[in-house]
Amino acid sequence: MSKHKGNRGQPRTDTQETVAPAAPDHGTFDTHAQHAGRTHSAATPALKPTEAMPSNALDHPSSDTHEVRVERTNLGGQKTSDAHLLAAADAPGQKSADTHAVRVGGDNPGGQLSYDNQSIDAASGVADQSKGDTQISGVRDAVLSIRIAHRRRRYAMKQQQGIDRRCESYIRSNYTDWRPDMGDDDRERIRKEVQAHLKRARSGEHEDAGLVELVRLTDRIREPVDLIRSEQERIMEKLAERLPGWSFVKSVKGAAALGFATIVAECSALNRETGEVTTLDDYANPSKVWKRLGFAPYDGRAGSTWKRDKWRPRALTNEEWIANPFSGERYALIIMIAESLFRHQWQSAEKAGTDEGQPIGPYGQLYADRRRVTAVTNPEWSKLHSKRDATRYMMKKYLQHLWSAWHDETRAARTWLKPRD
Numbered sequence: 001m002s003k004h005k006g007n008r009g010q011p012r013t014d015t016q017e018t019v020a021p022a023a024p025d026h027g028t029f030d031t032h033a034q035h036a037g038r039t040h041s042a043a044t045p046a047l048k049p050t051e052a053m054p055s056n057a058l059d060h061p062s063s064d065t066h067e068v069r070v071e072r073t074n075l076g077g078q079k080t081s082d083a084h085l086l087a088a089a090d091a092p093g094q095k096s097a098d099t100h101a102v103r104v105g106g107d108n109p110g111g112q113l114s115y116d117n118q119s120i121d122a123a124s125g126v127a128d129q130s131k132g133d134t135q136i137s138g139v140r141d142a143v144l145s146i147r148i149a150h151r152r153r154r155y156a157m158k159q160q161q162g163i164d165r166r167c168e169s170y171i172r173s174n175y176t177d178w179r180p181d182m183g184d185d186d187r188e189r190i191r192k193e194v195q196a197h198l199k200r201a202r203s204g205e206h207e208d209a210g211l212v213e214l215v216r217l218t219d220r221i222r223e224p225v226d227l228i229r230s231e232q233e234r235i236m237e238k239l240a241e242r243l244p245g246w247s248f249v250k251s252v253k254g255a256a257a258l259g260f261a262t263i264v265a266e267c268s269a270l271n272r273e274t275g276e277v278t279t280l281d282d283y284a285n286p287s288k289v290w291k292r293l294g295f296a297p298y299d300g301r302a303g304s305t306w307k308r309d310k311w312r313p314r315a316l317t318n319e320e321w322i323a324n325p326f327s328g329e330r331y332a333l334i335i336m337i338a339e340s341l342f343r344h345q346w347q348s349a350e351k352a353g354t355d356e357g358q359p360i361g362p363y364g365q366l367y368a369d370r371r372r373v374t375a376v377t378n379p380e381w382s383k384l385h386s387k388r389d390a391t392r393y394m395m396k397k398y399l400q401h402l403w404s405a406w407h408d409e410t411r412a413a414r415t416w417l418k419p420r421d
Contacts, residue, residue, distance in 0.1 A: 138242075139279060139281075139410075140276075140277050140279060142242055142243060143264055143265075143268050143277055143279045144268070144270070145235070146235075146236050146239050146240065146264055146265050147265045147270070147277065149232040149233075149235040149265075150232070150261065150262065150266075152228065152232045153228075153229055153236065156226075156228040156229035156232065157229060159222075159225045160225055160226070160229065163222050163225070164222075167198070167214075167218045168194050168198070171197045172194050175193075176190050176193050176194065176197075177190075198215060201214075201216075202215055202216070236257070236262070237256075237261060238257075239261065240257040240258070240261035241257055244280075244405070244406045244409035245260070245280070245402055245405045245406035245409060246260065248401065249405075252341070252361075253344045253361050254341040254342070254345055254361070254363070256340075259337040259340065259341075262334070262337060263293070263334065264280065266292070266293060266333060266334065267279070267280055267289060267293070280402075280406045281407070281410060283403065285403075286396075286400040289399050289400075289403050290396055291324075293330060293334045293399070294326055294330055295331070295396050295399070298320070303328065303331070306326075307326075334395065335392075335395070338391050338394065338395035338398075339391065341363060341394070341395065342364070342367060342391055344361065345359060345367070346358070346359055346360060346367065347359070347360045347364075356371075363394050363397065363398060364394075366393065366394045366397050367390045367391065367393070367394045370389065370390040370393040370394065371386055371387070371389075371390045374389055
């Protein structure tokens with residue numbers, strides 16, 4: 001296990017997430033005064049297919065993995081149980097000892113969150129805050145609760161993946177002609193054969209009764225983990241609906257509360273010395289969010305390129321990795337959200353009656369425009385390379401608009417959070 005340093009100089013390993021966020025370049029979490037003078041449009045940012053692409057927008061898929069620790073403490077250092085998280089998610093008007101993820105306002109006619117001082121005072125005593133505290137009451141605690149639930153969800157996902165892969169490996173080794181030296185086409189054929197064996201075993205139609213019993217037992221072993229994951233996802237969804245930016249997310253076809261919560265959780269970081277948790281408020285611009293989530297390339301290539309001997313032109317130095325950290329696991333989670341967004345913004349070739357399909361939403365149009373551009377600028381790319389690049393570009397635009405919506409709503413809310421004389 002190779003060791004390297006995190007963004008703030010803390011030693012970490014490939015199986016440990018850095019405490020401080022990878023993206024923000026400021027040193028403290030307790031002030032957001034730098035955002036006060038920034039202007040944003042109150043409405044959702046317009047999608048312009050011809051909008052100039054940022055200089056660092058070209059990136060590639062990634063594959064590195066950094067494990068994370070499951071958080072067990074709240075801001076006060078107390079242990080937090082699922083029951084407390086559920087209380088925070090289910091009782092927006094109740095102040096829990098562990099979390100205060102409360103909704104203190106509703107949607108106003110302009111589509112932005114509104115906050116009345118009386119509700120805020122009752123919920124969290126925000127009238128007594130200092131002039132330097134510009135964070136909306138409850139947002140950081142909600143983000144911390146989402147972070148805890150997300151870490152538990154990821155733990156459950158890893159258990160699910162381990163169970164599934166072991167079962168598939170057993171079938172591949174004992175029911176197919178798999179060999180380790182097979183090419184890509186044969187590997188794909190074997191993968192489909194394994195899935196066919198699994199399907200027949202689960203339905204009871206497989207010719208080998210022993211495999212039927214084994215697969216069903218494996219599925220029963222997986223059930224408690226499935227329950228853990230579904231419960232944590234329910235918590236994340238409920239809390240995400242109370243955060244700044246939710247009005248934008250729910251307006252986008254293909255975007256959902258769970259994906260929003262995942263982005264928020266992956267952009268968060270807990271300072272264990274101060275108990276402060278970072279939110280999207282702490283990211284000075286969308287480029288910081290891209291870097292945190294693995295969408296910002298280094299020297300024209302993505303993290304996965306630098307991780308693979310066959311793809312990279314050279315090996316990065318330790319200093320370069322420290323300056324440009326990359327988590328393939330985090331990137332993979334966000335790509336799953338991007339693919340879901342794409343499926344709802346794009347009509348298939350079969351339904352569209354075309355070779356490639358056609359856009360049915362603004363982000364689908366961004367995808368199409370990007371592919372047209374790279375067909376001219378990078379004609380040597382394979383179709384798969386072009387699709388992945390366009391998906392990344394589309395997702396980067398979505399993250400940019402989400403960042404803007406979050407900051408627009410928090411800026412609007414802060415006008416209601418002026419301390420009393």
